[in-house]
Amino acid sequence: MVFSERKGWVHFVYLAVVLILFLLMGARLFYLQIVRGDYYRGLSSQNHIRVVIKPAPRGLINDRNGVVLADSRPSFIVTAVPSEFDTSRTGPAASLLGITPESLTAILEEASSVPHRPVVIRESMSVEEVSPVAECIYRIPGLLIDVAPLRRYHRPRDFCHIIGYVGLADDPDSYRGEITGRTGLERSLNDILKGQPGLHREVVDAMGRVVEEYRGTESQEPLPGENIVLTIDSELQRIAVEELDKTGLAGAVVVLDYTTGELICAASSPAYDPNMFSRGISLAEWNSLIEDPMKPLFCRAWSASYPPASTFKLVTAYMLLREGYVDRNTMPNPCYGSYTLGDTEFGCWRAHGRIDILDAIAQSCDVYFYRTCQMSSIDQLAEYAGYFGLGSRLVALLPDEGSGLVPDDDYMDASYGPGGWGLGNLLNLSIGQGELLATPLQMAVMTGVVASGGGMPSPHILMGAGREGTVMPEDRVDPDAFETVREGMLMTVESSSGTLHGAFTGFPWPFFGKTGTAECPGNNHAMVVGFLEEPSPLVICVVLEHGEHGGSIAGPVTRQILEKYLGNGEPE
Structure with a gap:
């Protein structure tokens, strides 16, 4: 009688454990297939071709004696591939990049029409700024670190009004992160200075890992912009x-x-x-410029009339x-x-x-x-x-x-x-x-x-x-x-x-x-x-x-x- 009771108790515990395991498995399946179903269906797709745009260095600007006034230096940029990015990691990714989660989400949604193309999230980053991202990047699928040319002005105060400066392009036909001339000769000669961006194609798996180089159309290397020489001394x-x-x-x-x-x-x-x-x-620097009563952004040499x-x-x-x-x-x-x-x-x-x-x-x-x-x-x-x-x-x-x-x-x-x-x-x-x-x-x-x-x-x-x-x-x-x-x-x-x-x-x-x-x-x-x-x-x-x-x-x-x-x- 005692043995029979003990056997019944063991059987009950066994059934309970099995039931709990099935419940846990069911909950996990519900989470994976219902809650996270869209994400993992995307990851289950076959290998795809990722097209990476390589920005071209802008052309040099020299004075009449060959002194370099503007060139480009390498800088770090962080991009994200919308189709590979795990949206559950938006918060940590935004924190690493120093932006708000809402801003990161807006950028990714804007780029969703080309889901396999990396979109620029942060640019002009120093080694110190990009290092924390590099340490954690393996935890955030779809986030990439690349190197791009950064415009540099060697005699900035002397030539700020003549050469001007560059910024993000707002042309509907431009790619996100494209740099264009905003003022000065950078603007009026932008088509000459900007060069031609390159295209690099690579085959990646569902997790965004590079599997191999694309064997179809050859990659296009970026073509630097043309150099110009000013009459200015x-x-x-x-x-x-x-x-x-x-x-x-x-x-x-x-x-x-x-x-x-x-x-x-x-x-x-x-x-x-x-x-x-x-x-x-x-924002503080911008406000300082536009609120300055002396109007440093205004070029008096040819824009002011007296x-x-x-x-x-x-x-x-x-x-x-x-x-x-x-x-x-x-x-x-x-x-x-x-x-x-x-x-x-x-x-x-x-x-x-x-x-x-x-x-x-x-x-x-x-x-x-x-x-x-x-x-x-x-x-x-x-x-x-x-x-x-x-x-x-x-x-x-x-x-x-x-x-x-x-x-x-x-x-x-x-x-x-x-x-x-x-x-x-x-x-x-x-x-x-x-x-x-x-x-x-x-x-x-x-x-x-x-x-x-x-x-x-x-x-x-x-x-x-x-x-x-x-x-x-x-x-x-x-x-x-x-x-x-x-x-x-x-x-x-x-x-x-x-x-x-x-x-x-x-x-x-x-x-x-x-x-x-x-x-x-x-x-x-x-x-x-x-x-x-x-x-x-x-x-x-x-x-x-x-x-x-x-x-x-x-x-x-x-x-x-x-x-x-x-x-x-x-x-x-």
């Missing part, structure tokens, strides 16, 4: 940025070779570091001479410090007495031009401004280049209504004020037209890419008028009453200059334009926002830039 660019920064003012410096049209310098201050965008700019002020008198003087309204000996009524037209008094910065056009240029007398310009018209003045490159874009490759503003009769009618404007507007325009606006690049080209006697070629920024033709139409060139204007510019420096005499006393070469003080809210803008015939045929424009006075503020900066670049004129 990086040393002059460095000097210009350095001298602008010393002033503590926002501003620009533009230098051209007026015999070739080559842009030698296009500096803008303040500046920023474009490498922030290459590695992935943080009243050209008295530098525009070069155009007015040329028009007066070429049209025969005055000659080099014409001396209108004296300047007593102002000119009255009707009920309006138009001021001059001081009384100049009775002077000719040479002294009017050298001493920057407004009244001389008030009196003589009345023989012309706004339409005619606008026509001549166009001959000097004002009112239109000059270098097609410069993104966001401003065209300035040269008002004519139609513009004035549209702005003020027919009869709502008059002779007073012409007086203001004749001295570079009023509605007239020009970029520093345009002011430099304007001066280059004078320096070359009307023969300056169209400006360009790529070596060997100059366009045929000149800025000024050949049939509008008057050699005698240009010679008189140049003589007035030389007197600006050499005459004791010239507005640049103090700033350029003892300068080792003849400098032909013109100052400008542009009226604006707050302190006026300070400007200098000018050119050298030796030791190099260079034209320069310096603009300092709210610098107050052209001769006393912008003048010394102009001299410092030229002397540091060209030397002091003494034999080495």
